[in-house]
Amino acid sequence: MHIPDGFLSVLVSIVLWLFSIIVVAYALKRVGKDLGERQVPMMGVLAAAIFAGQMLNFTVAGGTSGHLMGSAIAAILLGPWAAILVLTSVVSIQALIFQDGGLLALGANIFNMGVVGVAVAYMVYRTFQKLAGDRPWSVLVGGFLAAWLSIEIAALGVALQLALSGTSPANIAIPAMGGIHAIIGIGEGLITVGALAFLYAARRDLVQTGSTQAVGGGLVWVFGLGIALALAVLSPLASAHPDGLEWVAEQKGFLDTAQGPLYNIIPDYVLPGVSNAALATILAGILGALLVFGVALGMAYLRRHRQTGS
Amino acid sequence: MHIHFLDPYLERQSPLHRLDPRVKLVLTLAFILTTTLVPAGVWPAYILLLALVLSVEILSELGVGYVLKRSLLALPFVLAAFPLVFTMEGAPLLKVAIFSWRLTASIEGLERFASIAVKSWISVQAAILLASSTPFPELLVAMRLVRIPRLLVAIFGLMWRYLFVLADEALRLMRARLARSSASGLPGAKTGRSVLFRARVTGGMAGNLFLRAFERSDRIYMAMLSRGYDGEVRSLPLANIRPVHGWVLAIGLGTLAAILGLSYLFSL
Numbered sequence: 001m002h003i004p005d006g007f008l009s010v011l012v013s014i015v016l017w018l019f020s021i022i023v024v025a026y027a028l029k030r031v032g033k034d035l036g037e038r039q040v041p042m043m044g045v046l047a048a049a050i051f052a053g054q055m056l057n058f059t060v061a062g063g064t065s066g067h068l069m070g071s072a073i074a075a076i077l078l079g080p081w082a083a084i085l086v087l088t089s090v091v092s093i094q095a096l097i098f099q100d101g102g103l104l105a106l107g108a109n110i111f112n113m114g115v116v117g118v119a120v121a122y123m124v125y126r127t128f129q130k131l132a133g134d135r136p137w138s139v140l141v142g143g144f145l146a147a148w149l150s151i152e153i154a155a156l157g158v159a160l161q162l163a164l165s166g167t168s169p170a171n172i173a174i175p176a177m178g179g180i181h182a183i184i185g186i187g188e189g190l191i192t193v194g195a196l197a198f199l200y201a202a203r204r205d206l207v208q209t210g211s212t213q214a215v216g217g218g219l220v221w222v223f224g225l226g227i228a229l230a231l232a233v234l235s236p237l238a239s240a241h242p243d244g245l246e247w248v249a250e251q252k253g254f255l256d257t258a259q260g261p262l263y264n265i266i267p268d269y270v271l272p273g274v275s276n277a278a279l280a281t282i283l284a285g286i287l288g289a290l291l292v293f294g295v296a297l298g299m300a301y302l303r304r305h306r307q308t309g310s
Numbered sequence: 311m312h313i314h315f316l317d318p319y320l321e322r323q324s325p326l327h328r329l330d331p332r333v334k335l336v337l338t339l340a341f342i343l344t345t346t347l348v349p350a351g352v353w354p355a356y357i358l359l360l361a362l363v364l365s366v367e368i369l370s371e372l373g374v375g376y377v378l379k380r381s382l383l384a385l386p387f388v389l390a391a392f393p394l395v396f397t398m399e400g401a402p403l404l405k406v407a408i409f410s411w412r413l414t415a416s417i418e419g420l421e422r423f424a425s426i427a428v429k430s431w432i433s434v435q436a437a438i439l440l441a442s443s444t445p446f447p448e449l450l451v452a453m454r455l456v457r458i459p460r461l462l463v464a465i466f467g468l469m470w471r472y473l474f475v476l477a478d479e480a481l482r483l484m485r486a487r488l489a490r491s492s493a494s495g496l497p498g499a500k501t502g503r504s505v506l507f508r509a510r511v512t513g514g515m516a517g518n519l520f521l522r523a524f525e526r527s528d529r530i531y532m533a534m535l536s537r538g539y540d541g542e543v544r545s546l547p548l549a550n551i552r553p554v555h556g557w558v559l560a561i562g563l564g565t566l567a568a569i570l571g572l573s574y575l576f577s578l
Contacts, residue, residue, distance in 0.1 A: 004387050005342050005437070006430030013346070028461055037541025040461065041531045044468025045476070049523030051469070052476035053516045056484065058508040068516055077520065089462075089469050096449065097318060099384050099437050102430075104342045167426055168390045169397040177390075187509065194513010195520065202521060280576055284354030288361025295365040 001069070001158055001181075002094065002109055005102025009165040016161070017107025023115050024088050030081040043082065047089035050074060054090075056191075071117030071154070072125070072147035073192050077199070077206055080122045080220035087114035108161055112154045116227055121150035123224025126217070139200055139207055140193050147192035148185040149228065155181035156231040163238065174239040316477060318380075318441045326370040326439065330555040331448035332455040332548075337562045338440040339456075342433045344566040348573040350425035355573035356432070362565070363435045370443050377438050384434045391426045395419040446470050454548065464543040472526070479522060483515045 008016075032039050050070040070090070074083035091109050094100035101109045128142030159177035163170035200207050321327075326334070341363070348355045367374045400418030444452070450470075453463050551559075 002387075004384050004430045005433035006346060006426055006428075007387065007391065008346075010343070010346055024462070025459065028459055032461065037535075037539065038531050039541075040464045040468055040543065041534060042527045043465045045472050045523050045527035045530060046520075047465065047469040048472040048476045049519055051473055052480040053519050055477060055480045056512050056515050056519070058505075058512040073516070073520070085462075085465065089465050093466065093469060093473070095437075097441050097446065099380070099434050099441065102342065102433060103339060103437055104346055104433070162390055166422075167394070169393050172393040172397070173390065190506065190509030191513040191516055194510040194515075195517035196513075197510070198514040198517030199521065202517070203524075206521075206524070280354045281357065284357040288357045288364075291361045292364050292368065296368050299368055299371070 002101030003105040005104050007167045012165050013104050016111045020107045020110040027081040027084040043085050047086045050090050068191050072121035072150045075118045075121040083118040112157050117150040117154045119220050119224035120153045120228050121146040123221050143192045143196040144189040147189040151185035151188050153228050156235045170238045174235045319445050320442050322371045324371040326443045331444050331452040333555045333559045335452040338436050341436045344570050345433050349577040351421045352573045352577050358569050380438050381434045388427045394423045460543050
């Protein structure tokens with residue numbers, strides 16, 4: 001689910017970056033108010049726990065295994081704002097250090113896993129708690145549904161972003177991502193239920209409704225419901241009529257190359273002496289090879305110099 | 311066993327390792343942005359970008375092989391773009407018939423797909439170079455330059471500090487599970503009971519890990535308090551960027567801008 005660099009158009013990346021920055025900045029303020037000076041150690045250690053928790057896996061069948069993403073369990077245990085911070089930290093470190101997801105695409109990944117995943121999980125869990133009350137079965141069933149839906153909606157979001165960027169056709173990406181994650185989501189749901197069952201027995205206070213009643217939770221609830229509905233409705237539409245999305249992608253593809261006209265000021269301008277693409281490719285190849293060769297030679301020279309010098 | 315092998319940083323005495331982390335971070339981001347902005351199918355620009363990243367790999371003394379091997383790990387995602395080969399309209403290249411499915415691969419689609427794959431591959435190499443040549447504390451310093459809120463940087467720092475502790479904890483949990491379940495050495499043989507049972511056990515482990523993390527964060531908070539923590543994250547003022555590194559930054563950005571400019575000329 002981590003989108004690498006090169007798959008999203010610059011426009012999609014930047015819009016999602018801006019959105020994520022606003023949400024994370026607000027979450028920082030919010031959590032700072034709730035937790036005070038406890039914020040830094042608690043968020044840091046729990047982010048490390050989610051990261052480590054993703055290492056826990058169980059074999060499903062035929063060499064495949066299920067493991068945790070953690071949006072749902074974080075949203076249930078910590079409340080929406082703290083969960084957004086924790087997931088943001090996890091996704092950022094994964095991108096920066098382990099190249100799990102790109103750097104330019106990081107805004108989108110924070111949006112999908114941090115914001116959408118958390119908001120949808122929170123919305124489902126809260127709704128279930130309100131309807132069914134605080135009983136063991138409602139905690140477990142609510143937890144399962146929250147985990148499953150958060151994965152599914154986040155995956156649909158990824159597919160839609162890929163389609164909007166023109167990197168994956170909507171009528172294939174959406175059913176494929178949605179289908180695979182409907183199954184992966186079951187694994188996420190089962191682990192979440194297991195964790196909640198354990199915590200319900202060991203530390204009931206953590207799982208109880210009170211702990212997820214954060215200020216501003218209503219906002220997250222509404223956003224969670226909105227994005228879940230929007231994606232659930234939009235995706236089948238988009239995959240049935242990929243033309244619409246393609247049209248948008250083309251408009252944006254146009255935007256991406258809209259810088260072209262800048263150079264149109266000099267009509268028919270080509271590099272002096274470089275008149276066709278094949279020649280340009282060959283020239284670039286030679287230039288590149290020279291650069292690499294030069295650096296390698298320089299390094300070898302420096303190293304020998306250092307060895308004889310010391 | 312401790313999982314310090316998680317840390318991708320490799321100690322070397324290269325110019326890249328000595329470069330100011332702020333310059334490295336900005337150049338990496340600029341490189342990836344440039345790579346993304348280059349239009350599809352402009353192969354000369356890709357060759358130049360690849361040559362650039364390969365040169366830095368040689369300069370870093372990390373070993374080109376090491377970086378290339380790591381970069382392959384990120385590639386499976388390319389599958390997401392593969393259908394483009396068949397769905398984009400253009401000059402037909404190849405017709406495939408699988409039962410009643412008729413697929414036509416187009417040259418435009420293939421070019422688009424190859425562009426995405428190459429862009430993603432080049433970008434990931436730049437990210438690997440950054441992570442392998444910069445110790446994490448220095449990256450945290452660099453993050454302050456790009457205006458990431460101080461609190462968030464502090465959370466990242468603390469997360470990194472306890473990542474290895476909690477990963478060890480997770481490993482211990484897995485070892486405990488292994489010690490208590492009978493597993494046959496045969497590949498593909500079933501271990502434990504049903505999938506449901508296995509998922510529940512794993513869930514219990516995750517819950518356990520959370521509980522331990524909660525309690526640990528309390529203890530850490532107490533320890534911080536007793537050392538004078540008052541909720542304010544203080545850090546040393548950043549040193550000025552040395553002029554040489556400033557030049558590297560300027561030349562690097564200039565080169566990237568030139569490649570980007572050229573790529574638009576070629577794509578016209």
